[in-house]
Amino acid sequence: xxxxxxxxxxxxxxxxxxxxxxxxxxxxxxxxxxxxxxxxxxxxxxxxxxxxxxxxxxxxxxxxxxxxxxxxxxxxxxxxxxxxxxxxxxxxxxxxxxxxxxxxxxxxxxxxxxxxxxxxxxxxxxxxxxxxxxxxxxxxxxxxxxxxxxxxxxxxxxxxxxxxxxxxxxxxxxxxxxxxxxxxxxxxxxxxxxxxxxxxxxxxxxxxxxxxxx
Amino acid sequence: xxxxxxxxxxxxxxxxxxxxxxxxxxxxxxxxxxxxxxxxxxxxxxxxxxxxxxxxxxxxxxxxxxxxxxxxxxxxxxxxxxxxxxxxxxxxxxxxxxxxxxxxxxxxxxxxxxxxxxxxxxxxxxxxxxxxxxxxxxxxxxxxxxxxxxxxxxxxxxxxxxxxxxxxxxxxxxxxxxxxxxxxxxxxxxxxxx
Numbered sequence: 001x002x003x004x005x006x007x008x009x010x011x012x013x014x015x016x017x018x019x020x021x022x023x024x025x026x027x028x029x030x031x032x033x034x035x036x037x038x039x040x041x042x043x044x045x046x047x048x049x050x051x052x053x054x055x056x057x058x059x060x061x062x063x064x065x066x067x068x069x070x071x072x073x074x075x076x077x078x079x080x081x082x083x084x085x086x087x088x089x090x091x092x093x094x095x096x097x098x099x100x101x102x103x104x105x106x107x108x109x110x111x112x113x114x115x116x117x118x119x120x121x122x123x124x125x126x127x128x129x130x131x132x133x134x135x136x137x138x139x140x141x142x143x144x145x146x147x148x149x150x151x152x153x154x155x156x157x158x159x160x161x162x163x164x165x166x167x168x169x170x171x172x173x174x175x176x177x178x179x180x181x182x183x184x185x186x187x188x189x190x191x192x193x194x195x196x197x198x199x200x201x202x203x204x205x206x207x208x209x210x211x212x213x214x
Numbered sequence: 215x216x217x218x219x220x221x222x223x224x225x226x227x228x229x230x231x232x233x234x235x236x237x238x239x240x241x242x243x244x245x246x247x248x249x250x251x252x253x254x255x256x257x258x259x260x261x262x263x264x265x266x267x268x269x270x271x272x273x274x275x276x277x278x279x280x281x282x283x284x285x286x287x288x289x290x291x292x293x294x295x296x297x298x299x300x301x302x303x304x305x306x307x308x309x310x311x312x313x314x315x316x317x318x319x320x321x322x323x324x325x326x327x328x329x330x331x332x333x334x335x336x337x338x339x340x341x342x343x344x345x346x347x348x349x350x351x352x353x354x355x356x357x358x359x360x361x362x363x364x365x366x367x368x369x370x371x372x373x374x375x376x377x378x379x380x381x382x383x384x385x386x387x388x389x390x391x392x393x394x395x396x397x398x399x400x401x402x403x404x405x406x407x408x
Contacts, residue, residue, distance in 0.1 A: 003403075014370045015376070017371070017374070019374075045403070046371050049367075049402070050372050052350075052356075055266070056268070059281055061254070061261055063282065064282045067282050067285070068285050068286055068289045069253055070286075071286050
């Protein structure tokens with residue numbers, strides 16, 4: 001079996017067989033086949049080869065499809081894990097702030113007791129922290145184009161602790177990834193601890209007998 | 215270059231419903247949104263071709279398992295599919311790697327021609343002793359090709375892939391694919407000239 005010298009035509013014979021040639025190219029190849037015995041023989045050989053090699057066991061489509069349905073898209077898995085990281089980071093940051101707030105609250109209470117004053121008005125650290133979270137209707141503050149959150153945490157009532165707010169935020173399924181990111185940014189940039197530090201003006205201690213008044 | 219997500223050029227049983235007429239990219243997008251029917255359609259559309267391709271390596275006993283593995287891996291790693299090649303080409307790439315991995319681990323390279331006992335998926339089987347003999351001669355000629363020549367020839371002639379698509383599957387170049395194809399053709403013709 002000899003080869004036709006028109007290599008570019010022989011190259012197109014499998015495409016002709018597959019029906020993937022455009023009209024112009026197909027017409028050109030078919031016209032050549034009318035006058036070239038070598039290419040016509042090669043095309044026939046390719047057709048027989050395709051038939052001879054197109055044999056394989058019948059596949060169980062339902063079984064394969066069932067196995068495929070058990071495979072989650074990696075995109076969904078990656079997205080879920082990133083979201084889980086953000087939620088965990090947010091929860092950790094809030095937990096840290098709550099712990100700090102509780103410590104300061106306890107510390108102030110001790111000072112108040114020493115100063116023989118009533119319960120400090122800073123039950124405060126809890127509500128001071130929460131507003132920092134609550135005042136983050138993130139998307140609108142950060143520029144145009146973002147979709148506002150469905151129900152951003154609002155200023156909590158005095159009786160609501162930061163821990164409760166944190167739980168509400170963390171468990172809010174409606175909070176999108178952008179909102180979580182923004183909340184984390186807010187918490188990182190918070191100087192909330194500064195607000196919780198004792199005021200510079202310390203409560204004055206009651207006079208003790210024997211002190212020299214000058 | 216094959217359009218991303220192109221549908222099966224050989225056609226399957228494409229129904230009239232929109233989802234069944236959707237191209238591969240549409241079906242992949244539907245599956246990502248939770249449409250399980252889309253996954254079934256993609257399997258229906260490409261399973262036979264992947265099975266033929268796996269069988270072309272001389273694999274006999276584990277074809278269905280390999281085909282299933284190829285689909286599971288493909289769907290499980292869709293983030294790695296950027297749509298720059300056809301979905302079928304990508305499946306072939308995954309299947310090829312699976313066959314090679316198994317051959318390496320089994321330390322067996324099978325070059326057994328496909329047995330007649332396997333069900334014929336070609337809807338138009340040849341009849342007649344002469345045709346059978348010719349087919350058998352071609353199968354023997356293909357079986358003695360080098361692995362690369364056999365893969366290129368099968369992908370080009372049976373699956374109708376372009377040289378560019380073949381290069382993607384084999385992680386080679388178009389030029390190398392073209393050379394392997396023509397060398398394979400020369401060898402097969404020499405078998406018939408003997």
